[in-house]
Amino acid sequence: MLGLAHLDRAFDYQIDADQDEAAIPGVRVRVRFSGRLVDGFLLDRVDESDHPGKLGWLERVVSPEPVLGPELAALCRAVADRYAGTMSDVVRLAIPPRHARTEKEEIAERESPRPSAPDTAAWESAYPAAESFLASMISGQPRAVWQATAGEDWPARLAELAAAAAAAGRGTIVVVPDQRDLDRLEAACTPLLGDRCVTLAAGLGPTARYRRWLSVRRGAADVVLGTRSAIFAPVHDLGLVVVWDDGDDSLNEPRAPYPHPREVAVLRSHQQRCALVIGGFARSTEAQSLVTAGWAHDLVADRATVRTRTARVLALSAEDRRIAGDPLARSARIPGVAFEAARAAVAAGAPVLFSVPRRGYIPSLACARCRAHARCRTCHGPLQLDDHGALSCRWCGRPERGFRCAECGGTEVRALTTGARRTAEELGRAFPGVPITTSGGASVVDEIETGARIVVATPGAEPIAADGYGAAVVLDTWAQLDRADLRAGEEAVRRWMAVGSLVRPHASGGALVIVADAGLGPVQALIRWDPVGFAEQELDQRAQLGFPPAVTMASIDGAPATVSAFVDAVELPDGGERLGPVPLPPGVRPPAGSGDDIGDDAERVLLRVDRRAGRRLAAALVAAQITRNTRHETGPIRVQVDPPTIG
Template identity: 50%
Template sequence: MPVTSEPPEQLTLLRDTVRKSRTKEPAGITSSLPVARVAVDVSLPHLDRPFDYLVPDDLAEAAQPGARVKVRFAGKDLDGFVLERLAESDHDGKLSRIRKVVSPEQVLTPEIAELCRAVADRYAGVFPDVTRLAVPPRHAKVEGEPLRCDQPPPPPLSTSRSAWSPYPSGFLDAVERSESPRAIWTAVPGADWTLAFAQAAAVCAAAGRGALLLAPDARDLKLLGDACTAVLGDGGFVTLSADLGPTARYRAFLAALRGNARVVIGTRAAAFAPVANLGLVAMWDDGDDSYAEARAPYPHAREVLLLRAFKQNCAALLGGFARSAEAAAVIESGFAGELIADRRVIRAAAPEVHITGESDRELARDPAARAARLPHRAFEIAREGLLSGPVLVQNPRAGYLPSLVCQTCRAPSRCATCAGTLRLMGRTGPASCSICGRPAADHRCPECGDPRMRAAVVGARRTAEELGRAFPGIVVRTSGSEHMLDRVSDKPALIVATPGSEPVADGGYTAALLLDGWLMLARPDLRAPEEAVRRWLNAAALVRPAPAGGTVILVGDPSALPLQAIVRWSPEGWATREVEERRTARLAPAAKLAELTGPSAAVTDLIERLRPLLQPEAGLEVLGPVDIDDETVRAVVRTPRAAGTQLVRALKEAQAARTTKKNPGSVRIQVDPPSFG
C-alpha cells in the first residue's frame, strides 16, 4: 500500500501551532510607575550612571527601590539595584525590560544609595564598587529566615553617663534632644571608651534614634560588644563585621536593615550599615590603618561616617587617646568641635612619663642611657612596678630577630635567591628568608665575606626571652598578631606586646616600657611620627595614673618632638602642629592628593588628559612618576584643599575618557592615600 504524505501547507500550519504553544507570551508592562532606574554592576567610569528599564507587570510588586535585579546590558545579563521607580523615562530610545528580580529584599535603602554616590564622587570611584562594600553578597536561605519577633523585649535602657563625667555634658545633651552635634573626643588616659560609646548609644536609642559604633579591629569590637551587652542588653544591638563570615554577616546585615535593633556595632565593614533613623555615628581611634579599605575606591571609614553625618543630619563622634591630623583638620574647618576634659583632670589621670637619658644625673649614672636598648633606669622601673602589678613592654617588631646584618661591616644580610631580608625565627636553626622562607645556612656577606651575622633589630619574642632571664620567677607573656591577648590580671607579670596588640590589664599596668623609639620614627612613611605618637599614647593610656604609681619610660632621643608630646600628654597640640607642617609641605589633609599607579604609558596618558580639565588656579602639581618595578610606576598629583573637588572630578573624567577609547593599561587611582612616603 503506498504511503501518502501530508500537503506542505498543512505541515507548515502544524509547525506554527506547535511553535506558538511553546512560546510564552511576554508579560505586559505595568501601568503603575512602569520605569525602573537601575544601577547596573559595571565598573567602567564612563558608564557610572543609572539606566532606565521597563518593569513587567509580573515583576512590578517585587521590583521596588533597593531590590536586586537582573538586566540585559551590552549583550549580557548583569546584576543591578533598583534605585527608583518613575512614571516615564527621559531616554528617547527603546527601553529593555528587567529580566528578573533576584530578591525582593530592599537591601539598598535610599539613604545608603545616596551615601554610596557621595563616597564614589569623593574618591574618584564608581557607584557599583561602593555598593559592593555597602551591601554584602546575598544568601537566599538567610532571607527566608523569619524575623525574630518572638524575642523578649530588651531591658530598659540605662540612663547612666558615668563614663562621660570628666567631660562637658553638652554633646550628650544635644544627642538626647535628637540634635546633630559633631565632636572630636580626646579621651582621658585610662578612660573606658567602650562604656562611653555604649552609654552614648543608649542616650541616642532612648531618644528614638539609631546609633552606629565602629571599632578598629575584632579584639576592640569584642570589648565594645561586652560593654553594649551590659548597657543595652543582649537584644539591644547588632554586631556587623567581615570576620563573622558570609552567612552570619548577611544575617546581621538583614537584622539591622529590618530594624531588629537600634544600635549597630562593627569594624569598617559596618560603616555603610543600614541603621534606621540614624542619630549617631561614632568611631574609636580613627588613625588606625585598619579603617582604610583595601578595595576600590579605597574609602576611609572616617570619611564615610562624616559624610553620613552630613547627608543624614546626625551626630558624629571621633574618639581616641590620640588625635589624628585629619581629625584636627575637621576641627579647624568648623565641621566639628573639640570634646576634651579639663587639663587638671588629664594630669590627674595620666601616668608619669620619662624619656631615657633626659637628665644629666641619669647620664652620669648610666652614660649609655640614650643608646642602650634597655637602660638601667628602665630595669629599675620594671622591677619596682612588678612589686604591685603587671608591667607592659611595647616592642615595635614582632618575631625573634626579624632583621640581620653582617657582624663585621653591618651590611644587610639578604637571601641569595630573592634578596629578601634574612631573619632568625628562634634560638636554634639557621637564618631564613623573610620572603621565600629558604634557609641560608651557608650565607656569606657579599661585601666582606664574613659568615657571621648579628641582629639589626630585636623582635618581641627575643625581648621576652631576655626579660625572662633578667627577671627570674616572673611570668612573661607575649601578645602579637599570631596570638593576641585581650585582657590580663592584676598579678605581677611582664607583658611583651607589639604596637596595637597591648591587652587591657585589670586595674591598669603599674609601668610601661616603650622600646626602640627610633625604630617607630624611622619607618619609610611621612606619617611615621603621627603613627608613633598614636601607638605610644594608646599604650601609655593603659598605665595607672601617676598618683597611683603609674610610670612610663620611652627609650629614645629626649629632643625628639614626638616623644615630648607624650611627656606633656598633649595629643591635641601635636595634631595641630602636624597639620601646620603638612600645610607647609602641601600634604594631606592640608592638600588634596591622589596616587596614580600603573604602567608608565597609561599613567602618563592619564596625567596629560588631566591637565586641560583643571583651571590654572587649581594649582595642579605632579610628583613623579617613579618606578615601582619593571612594569609599574607611581605618580602623585596634588592641589590645594580648596580645589580638591575639582581635582577628583577631573580625575574621574580623565579615567572615563581612557576607558571610552579603550586605551591600554589600567591605572589605579587612590585619593588621599592613608600612607605615603
C-alpha cells in the same frame, strides 16, 4: 552594576505588569545590557523616561528585599564621587552578598524595650563640653572629636552614647579597628542595649553577617557595632555615628575606591543630619583638620583631669649616661631607670608591659662591618635570625648558610631590632621566677591575670590588665620614628599613647618609660600627654609642605606607560601639581587578594591640589578613567584619592 567609569550612571528599563508588585526601589534585579545579563539594583520608579530611544525590559527581580534604600544609595553615590570611584564598587562594600535562604527566614522582632537615659556622669565629670554635646545629640547634629584620657574605659563611654541615642529613639553606628576592640565594645553595650545591638564583622562568615545585616535593615536592631564596612549599615533613623581610633591602619580599605570609614562617617553625618564622634587616645591630623576648619568641635578633658589620670612619663635615649654604666641595660637595650620602674611594679604585685616594635626573635639584621641591611641573595628580602641561630629570608623563607655582605664583603651580622621572643628571653633572666607572657602575631593575648607578671607585646597586641599595669617600657622607638613615611611621627604617638593608656595613674605608682630622645616632638607630646597639640603641629607642617590632609592628593600607580598615558588625560584644576613619576615604594604595594595587580615594575605619580579643589580633582580622575575605558586601554592601574601612605 557594570563597574566601568563611562557606564557609572542609572539606566532606564520597562517593568511589565507581572513584576509590578515585586519591583520596588532598592531590590536586586537582572537586566540585559549590551546583549548579556547583568546584576543590578532598582533605584527608582517613574511614570515616564527621558531616554529618547527604545527601552529594554526588566529581565527579572532577583529578590523582593529592598536592600539599597534611598539613603544608602545617596551615600554610596557621594562616596564614589569623593574617591573618584564607581558607585557599583561602593555598593559592593556596603551591601553583603545575598543568601536566598537567609532572606526567607523570619527576623525575630526586637524584644528589648527602649532603654532609659543612661548615667552620663563619667562623661560630664571629665569632659566639660560633654553635657552640651549630649543635650544637642538628641535634637541636633553635633560633631565632635573626642580626646579620651589615659585609662579611660572607652567601650563603656561609647556604650553610654549609644544608649542615650536609643533612649531618644535614634539609631547608632560605632566603627572600631579590629575584632579585639569589637569584643570589648559588645561586652559594654549588651547590658545597656540587649538585642537592640548587633555586631557586623567579616569574621562572622557570609551567612551570619547577612542575617544580622538584614535584621538592621528590617528594623529589628538599631545599634550596629562593627569594623570597616559597618559604616554603611542601613540603620533606621540614624542619630549617631562613631569612629574609634581612626588613625589605625586596620581601617584603611584595601578595595577600590578605598574609602576610609572616617570620611564616610563625615559624609553620612552631613547627608542624614546625625551626630558624629571621632575618638581615640591620640588624634589623627585628619580629625584635627575637621576641628581647625570649624566643622567639628573638641571634646577634651581639662588639664587637671589629664594630669590626674596619666602615668609618670620618663624619656631616656639609648645613649643616656645612665645606660652606659649598666651592662644588663646595654645587652637588653633597656635603661637602668626602666628596670627600676619594672622592679618596683613587680614588687608591688603589679604587671609590667614591655612594648617592642617587632615580633619574632631577631627579625631585622645588618652587616656587622658596614651596617648595610642584610638581604637574601635570591629575592633581596630582609634576612632574619631564628631562635636556633639560623639565618633565613623573611620573604621567601630560603635559608642563608653563607652570608656575605654585597656592600663590603663582611660575613657577620648584627641585630637592627630585637623581637618579642628575644626580649622575653632577656627579661626572663633579669626577673627570675616572674611569669613571662608574650603577645603578638598569631598569638595575641587579650587579658592577663592580676598579680606580678612581665608582658612583652608588639604594638596593637597589648593585653588588658584589669587594674592597669604598674609600669610600661617602650623599646626600640627608632624603628617607628625612622620610617620613611609621612605618618611615622603620628603613628608613633598613637602607638605610645595606646600603651600609656594601659598604665595606672602616677598617684597609684604608674610609670611609663620611653627609650627615646626627650627632645623629639613625638616624645614631647607623650611627656606632656598632649595629642591635640601634636596634631595641630603636624597639620601646620603639612600645610607648609603641601601634604594631606592640608591638601587633596591622588596617587596613580601602575606600569610606567599606563601611568603616563592616564596622567596625561587628567585635566588638573587650576594650581594643581604633578609629582613624579617615581618607583612605587615597597610599603605601598597592593596587598595580596586586593585585586590590584599593577606589576613588579610599577611607578607612582602624585597629583596635588588645594583642599577646596578636591572634588574637582576627583571629577578629573573619573573623566580620565572614562577616556581610558572608551579607548579600551586595559593596563592595570590603581587610583587613590588621599592615599594612606604617600611614599
